[in-house]
Amino acid sequence: MSRLRVLALANLAPVLMACGDRGASAPAFHGVAVTTPIAKPSFTLTDFNGRPYDFAAETRDKVALLFFGYTHCPDVCPLHMANIAAVLRQMPAEDKARVVTVFVTTDPERDTPTRLREWLANFDATFIGLTGTKEELVKAQQSLGLAEATREYLNADSVNYFVGHAAQVFAFARDGFAYTIYPFGIRQEDWANDLPRLIRDATGADIRRDLAAQAKARQLNMAPEQAAAVTMGGLIVTQAVVAEPATQDEAAAYLTLKNDTPQEDTIVAIAADLAVRGEIHETMGEGEMRHMMSTPTLVIPARTETKLAPGGTHVMLLQLRKKLVAGDTVTLFLSLARAGAVEVRAPVVPYADLEKALGLSGRGGK
Amino acid sequence: MSFWCSATGAAWTWQWRAYPGVWLFIILLAFGMWAWNRAGARAAGHPQRPAHPLFVGGLVVLWLALDWPIGALGAGYLASVHMLQFLLMALVAPPMLLMGPSPDALALLERPGMLRALVRRLVSPFPALMLFSVIVLATHLPPIVDTLMATQAGSMGIDLLWIGAGIAFWWPVIRDVPRQPRFGYPVKMGYIILGMMFSPIMFGLVGFLVYSTTPLYGVFELAPPLPGVSAHADHQLAGTLMSVGGAFIAFIAISVIFFRWNKESG
Numbered sequence: 001m002s003r004l005r006v007l008a009l010a011n012l013a014p015v016l017m018a019c020g021d022r023g024a025s026a027p028a029f030h031g032v033a034v035t036t037p038i039a040k041p042s043f044t045l046t047d048f049n050g051r052p053y054d055f056a057a058e059t060r061d062k063v064a065l066l067f068f069g070y071t072h073c074p075d076v077c078p079l080h081m082a083n084i085a086a087v088l089r090q091m092p093a094e095d096k097a098r099v100v101t102v103f104v105t106t107d108p109e110r111d112t113p114t115r116l117r118e119w120l121a122n123f124d125a126t127f128i129g130l131t132g133t134k135e136e137l138v139k140a141q142q143s144l145g146l147a148e149a150t151r152e153y154l155n156a157d158s159v160n161y162f163v164g165h166a167a168q169v170f171a172f173a174r175d176g177f178a179y180t181i182y183p184f185g186i187r188q189e190d191w192a193n194d195l196p197r198l199i200r201d202a203t204g205a206d207i208r209r210d211l212a213a214q215a216k217a218r219q220l221n222m223a224p225e226q227a228a229a230v231t232m233g234g235l236i237v238t239q240a241v242v243a244e245p246a247t248q249d250e251a252a253a254y255l256t257l258k259n260d261t262p263q264e265d266t267i268v269a270i271a272a273d274l275a276v277r278g279e280i281h282e283t284m285g286e287g288e289m290r291h292m293m294s295t296p297t298l299v300i301p302a303r304t305e306t307k308l309a310p311g312g313t314h315v316m317l318l319q320l321r322k323k324l325v326a327g328d329t330v331t332l333f334l335s336l337a338r339a340g341a342v343e344v345r346a347p348v349v350p351y352a353d354l355e356k357a358l359g360l361s362g363r364g365g366k
Numbered sequence: 367m368s369f370w371c372s373a374t375g376a377a378w379t380w381q382w383r384a385y386p387g388v389w390l391f392i393i394l395l396a397f398g399m400w401a402w403n404r405a406g407a408r409a410a411g412h413p414q415r416p417a418h419p420l421f422v423g424g425l426v427v428l429w430l431a432l433d434w435p436i437g438a439l440g441a442g443y444l445a446s447v448h449m450l451q452f453l454l455m456a457l458v459a460p461p462m463l464l465m466g467p468s469p470d471a472l473a474l475l476e477r478p479g480m481l482r483a484l485v486r487r488l489v490s491p492f493p494a495l496m497l498f499s500v501i502v503l504a505t506h507l508p509p510i511v512d513t514l515m516a517t518q519a520g521s522m523g524i525d526l527l528w529i530g531a532g533i534a535f536w537w538p539v540i541r542d543v544p545r546q547p548r549f550g551y552p553v554k555m556g557y558i559i560l561g562m563m564f565s566p567i568m569f570g571l572v573g574f575l576v577y578s579t580t581p582l583y584g585v586f587e588l589a590p591p592l593p594g595v596s597a598h599a600d601h602q603l604a605g606t607l608m609s610v611g612g613a614f615i616a617f618i619a620i621s622v623i624f625f626r627w628n629k630e631s632g
Contacts, residue, residue: 074377075590086598187587188580
């Protein structure tokens with residue numbers, strides 16, 4: 001997939017604060033609370049010294065920050081690592097010793113153990129890098145409900161590629177459960193707020209109590225059951241289809257996005273596993289003057305349902321990697337300024353069945 | 367192609383990018399000054415003089431501050447370069463640009479009219495100092511920066527506010543304020559000291575940038591990182607630039623004023 005480009009806006013803080021109230025007497029958690037605490041997964045991969053690393057055993061009674069990424073990532077991965085490292089540097093040594101940061105590569109071909117060690121050492125020499133066979137890595141991701149990471153090549157004959165992967169850090173408390181996850185957009189001040197609380201609580205009781213109090217005090221933004229589909233602030237994709245294209249050049253994708261939050265969000269990037277590029281297109285003009293124009297972003301207003309439908313604003317998938325036929329499935333990766341990374345699978349349907357698939361009664365639009 | 371530099375979230379590359387809005391702005395500024403000078407010359411019945419070299423220098427400084435690479439880096443990657451932009455746009459370019467209008471052009475501001483009266487008011491010392499301080503404070507507040515820098519219009523708005531505030535601030539120092547007594551040399555020096563060297567707003571901003579344990583601006587903290595530059599160090603450098611850079615510019619200005627005063631005195 002293309003790089004996850006998420007613009008962090010200062011008012012991400014208020015969005016996070018929907019998870020709690022910074023102004024309240026007890027500081028709220030800034031991470032996104034999961035509906036059901038996630039048990040620490042059991043997997044064994046290979047660390048960058050070539051030794052087996054049993055994630056559950058090695059991180060017992062510690063706060064384990066688990067992230068799936070790759071070292072050639074231009075933005076999300078180095079930022080997460082840098083921000084965690086910056087906050088850990090300012091913590092007392094005894095607190096820092098209670099935190100283990102584990103980086104599992106989603107790009108085992110390029111992320112050799114040496115590469116992993118050197119790259120992670122730029123942030124913190126104590127960070128652990130794990131690799132493994134493709135099957136082992138997929139299984140590790142799936143243990144957390146994450147989709148397998150995918151590649152997006154820069155162009156048809158390029159050897160360079162980006163890797164689409166989940167953008168959130170799983171923070172397992174010392175009792176072995178993750179009560180909060182941290183999507184891209186989390187800042188150092190958020191880690192500085194949450195990490196000490198995760199470190200202090202050996203049983204998870206305080207965390208559960210505080211999150212329950214936050215939920216009671218005001219509406220808590222909760223991640224859905226599937227943490228893999230985490231969205232901050234309740235923006236979800238309720239419909240997604242791709243129209244079967246006539247050629248291999250491009251295809252149109254149509255989505256319905258539901259924003260239940262009181263704040264607008266903005267789609268800043270779109271990518272797909274079966275296309276080199278994704279763009280948002282607006283249909284302009286009437287009759288013979290109708291034409292499509294690319295627009296860099298798309299605002300999803302607050303408390304609305306936004307339909308990207310035939311005849312209106314839609315997604316264009318360009319430079320398809322293969323000729324799409326009805327029955328195929330395309331994985332779309334949306335980057336949103338507030339919600340972060342949203343992944344959705346869109347079936348390819350014949351053009352004649354589009355309206356039915358989208359539940360449209362006639363020509364629709366945004 | 368983007369009209370103006372803003373935070374895009376894309377990884378930085380050293381590949382040149384065009385920002386035609388910046389070029390258009392510089393051209394309009396140059397043309398506007400020419401037109402103003404022409405109107406003044408015609409009104410006075412004098413021949414129009416060529417552009418002052420310092421005005422042209424001011425345009426060059428503005429262009430450098432707004433265009434790639436400084437404009438792009440400062441808009442979406444590095445707080446320190448954003449601060450460099452502020453110094454160039456608000457403190458370096460404006461005094462140079464203010465050498466642009468001829469005495470005949472300035473004389474037009476003394477004519478009646480609501481707009482002219484407003485301009486005269488805004489470039490008067492006290493209102494100019496207040497305007498400058500308020501704009502500096504507002505355009506450095508994290509929620510404002512993080513929100514506006516994410517869009518081209520917002521980023522352009524901040525840039526134009528800096529330029530406007532800088533012109534207003536420097537006007538009483540560089541040119542006479544229309545219909546007002548000339549600002550004496552000692553008062554000019556005191557004005558610069560108050561507005562720059564001992565400004566509580568600048569002090570406060572510098573303090574937050576340098577001493578905060580976490581980066582102030584999300585737009586820069588969460589921008590695709592440049593190799594070898596941590597967000598914290600970048601913010602601290604921004605604070606240092608504001609402090610040292612601002613003091614240096616003020617020192618230069620005060621020195622020039624002092625030596626002119628000394629020369630005039632005898």
